[in-house]
Amino acid sequence: MKLPIRLSGMSLLAVLAVLACTKCRKMDMSNAATAREVVESSSFVNPLAVPAILAGVNATLTTQTGTAALGSGITVSALGYGSAPILGPTIRIRQGEQFNLAFSNNLTEPTNIHWHGLEVPAAQDGYPTDVTTPGGSFQYNFQVKNRPGTYWYHPHPDMATASQAYRGLAGFFLVSAPEEDALGLPTGEYDVPLVVQDKRLDGGLAYNPNTDDRSIGMFGESVLVNGTAGPVLGVATRTYRFRLLNGSNARIYNFALSTGAKFQLIGTDGGLLDAPQEISTILLASGERADVLVDFNGLVAGTELYLQSNVFAGTPSQGKQSFKILKFTVNRQEPDNFKLPASLMPVEALASSQAVATRSFNIGHMMEHGGMAGMIMHPLDGKTFDANRRDEVVKAGTVEIWEFDNTMGTETHPMHLHAGQFQVLERIGGRGIVQPWEKGWKDTVLAFPGEKVRIIVRFPDNKGKFVFHCHNLEHEDGGMMLNYEIQ
Numbered sequence: 001m002k003l004p005i006r007l008s009g010m011s012l013l014a015v016l017a018v019l020a021c022t023k024c025r026k027m028d029m030s031n032a033a034t035a036r037e038v039v040e041s042s043s044f045v046n047p048l049a050v051p052a053i054l055a056g057v058n059a060t061l062t063t064q065t066g067t068a069a070l071g072s073g074i075t076v077s078a079l080g081y082g083s084a085p086i087l088g089p090t091i092r093i094r095q096g097e098q099f100n101l102a103f104s105n106n107l108t109e110p111t112n113i114h115w116h117g118l119e120v121p122a123a124q125d126g127y128p129t130d131v132t133t134p135g136g137s138f139q140y141n142f143q144v145k146n147r148p149g150t151y152w153y154h155p156h157p158d159m160a161t162a163s164q165a166y167r168g169l170a171g172f173f174l175v176s177a178p179e180e181d182a183l184g185l186p187t188g189e190y191d192v193p194l195v196v197q198d199k200r201l202d203g204g205l206a207y208n209p210n211t212d213d214r215s216i217g218m219f220g221e222s223v224l225v226n227g228t229a230g231p232v233l234g235v236a237t238r239t240y241r242f243r244l245l246n247g248s249n250a251r252i253y254n255f256a257l258s259t260g261a262k263f264q265l266i267g268t269d270g271g272l273l274d275a276p277q278e279i280s281t282i283l284l285a286s287g288e289r290a291d292v293l294v295d296f297n298g299l300v301a302g303t304e305l306y307l308q309s310n311v312f313a314g315t316p317s318q319g320k321q322s323f324k325i326l327k328f329t330v331n332r333q334e335p336d337n338f339k340l341p342a343s344l345m346p347v348e349a350l351a352s353s354q355a356v357a358t359r360s361f362n363i364g365h366m367m368e369h370g371g372m373a374g375m376i377m378h379p380l381d382g383k384t385f386d387a388n389r390r391d392e393v394v395k396a397g398t399v400e401i402w403e404f405d406n407t408m409g410t411e412t413h414p415m416h417l418h419a420g421q422f423q424v425l426e427r428i429g430g431r432g433i434v435q436p437w438e439k440g441w442k443d444t445v446l447a448f449p450g451e452k453v454r455i456i457v458r459f460p461d462n463k464g465k466f467v468f469h470c471h472n473l474e475h476e477d478g479g480m481m482l483n484y485e486i487q
Contacts, residue, residue, distance in 0.1 A: 033212035035219040035251065035318040038198065041230035044306075044327035046071030048231040050192065051172065054082065056093035056144075057100065061113075063155075063169065064106040070229040076205045078168035078227075079107065086227040088171030090193055091153070093144050095177040101140040105132040111164060112138075114156035115173060116287060117269055117443040119145045119420045122464025128158035128481070129387045145460075146421075147345065147441065148180035149271025150193070150243040150289045158387065162249055162473035163207040166218060168227070170195060170247050180272065183341050186241040186293070192233070194307075195247040196325060198223050209474060214376035216317045216411060217250020217474045225326050232327040238336035239295045241266075242307075246284040249473040252318060252412065252446070253325070255282045257294070258306035264340060267291030270421040270441020272345040277436045283312060285414035285446040287471035290437050293340070296330055303330040314430060314448035315412040347440050350423050350456045354399040359392065361402065363447060363470065363480075364409030377479045378470065384479025385467075392484035396461045401425065403454050406447040413475065415453070416444040418466040419486065422457035444471055459486050 054061070066085030068078040081088025093099055105111050110133050114126030120142045123130070132138045151173040155164040172193045185191070198220035199205060209218050225231045246253055257263065257280075264276040269289050282290050299305075307326040312319040361381040377384050383391065394400060402422075404415045407429055421441040424434050430451035438445060447453045469481030 033216050033317060034320075035216065036200075036221055037321050038223055038323040039221045040323045041222075043072075044230045044232045044324070046228050046230050046232065048233040048326065049226045049228045051084070051087060051226060052082070052089045054089035054091045056091040056173075057097055059091070059100070060102045060104070061088070062104040062106050063111055068168065068227060070201070070224060070227060072230055074201060074229055076201065078205050079164060080168055081171055086168040087195065088153070088169070090172040090174060092174050092176070095144055095146065095148060095175050098143050099140065102137065103132065103140055104137045105134055108134050109160065109164075110134065110157055111155045111160075111169070112157055113140065113153050114418070115151065115153050116416075117146070117151040117421065118173065119460050119462060121462055122419075122466060125418055125466060126156040127465065128156055128161075128385070128467065131157045144175055146175050147271035148175050148177045149267050149269075150174060150245065150291055152195075152245055152247070152289070154247075158385070159477045162209075162218065162477045165247070165473060166199070166207050166249050167205050170197075172243065172245065174243070175271070179345055183344060184338065185266070186239055186338065190238065191241045191243070193243040193245070194225055194326070195245045196223060196225055196253060197247045198251045201229070211376065214474050214478060217472045219251055219318070223323065223325050232329055234331040235296050235328050236332045236334035237296050237299060237330060238334050239293055239297070239338045242292050242294060244282065244284060244290045244292060246286050246288050248286050250286060252283060252285045252312070252315075254310040254312045254319070255284065255290075256280060256308055256310045258308050258324065263295070264293040265290060265436055266293055266344055268437055268440045269443045273440045274345065274347045275343050276340055279436050281310060282437050283435065283446070284437070285412070285444065285471065286473065287414055287416050287444040288437075288446070296328070297336055299330045301330055301333060304328065316410065316449070317412070350399060350458060352401065352425065352456065354458075355401045355456060356395075356398050358401040358403065361404055362408075363404050363413045363415065364406045364449075378475040380469065380480045380482050383482060385469075385481040387483070389483060390465070390485050391482040394459050394484060394486055396459055396463055396486050399456060399458045401454055401456050403452055404445070404447050405452045407450055407452050409447075409449045412446065412448055412472070413480070414444050414446045414471040415468065416471040417457065417468045419462055420457065420460045422455045425454040425456050428452040428454070462486055
């Protein structure tokens, strides 16, 4: 078995970009770029693809290049896991089980897997320079400690995360437990994972970002769900569980039903909430998830409605457009004995008084480096990623408050911590509140321009080096990522 290689320092491209830098200045955002608008599907007629299930106790997974049929005669060259030509299977596993995965890389470039949201050992986390070379293999082995919920996996190689995820590498990692089973939530065909991603199909999924893309993120004109263009899902007159994942590189979605109907929020990034919350919209940035229950009872056969994204304010580059994402067609009557539980799973609340330290990180600056075809570097607290540097040191088992300060910023940053979960304490400025989908346990939190977000985290007993970064993938690959070591 070939072990992952560990690259030293910044990649050659980053080094050359810095050496060739003729100017490093705060970006002038008076003429800021805006996101490419979505061209809504003219007809939602393609059956929604539902990823295959991969039992996660002992499994194998391979990355490879393939040709993906997205529907309506659209085919693209894409990257996939397992037998899938795009995306990958949904891994299902029980809390407490040992996860054993034999991974092989059949790509022509190095890659790895990051288990987004999962508490795993440092050597298993997909550190940016821990990569498996083309033709190589690696064994992932760790016990699943996380609460029941919706997690996911994707590549995380230094300066290639955006490219590989954009071209198709992503999949769900669903954790269950007896406590969740006892709630009687929808299962089987009524428990549907939905990964939403925007792509530039006119480019055939080629990843060729320009200066604006490297500045604000890569935005596509076509929105896919589970790799399907113009998707439609036939539903029965009963309650469904939908696991929403924003798998886009940079686009934010303000999810809603076209009827304006309310639905039940039951889970966020880190699993089930303590009780359902009735809401009508959910704003998710790249990497964020939400579990929702949608009740189709009372609708007559033939009814059509949509999952859509509504407009939203707070950022200059996106949110000005509403568009449909997925069509639901009620195609059968079925009895529904589901009863919404009054409570779900207890969520331990971390108190500010438990914190032994507070750290503040400035995420409100963007620097331009000339010389390398307009290479844009995005600093985090004034620094860009260096694998040889140890930026922060924390103690296992301790609680800290971290502040992500975007009060002087002009762009939107979803901040993601590896190694475990946190809770959102407060948002100062901007929207000024913690949203319903930001309660419970989280691993990614969104900071609009003009906002400071304070989180509280208890570091797990996973000693080693991890990263935290912006989950706008162009920002991440542009250096907006730092190391922290758990001792």
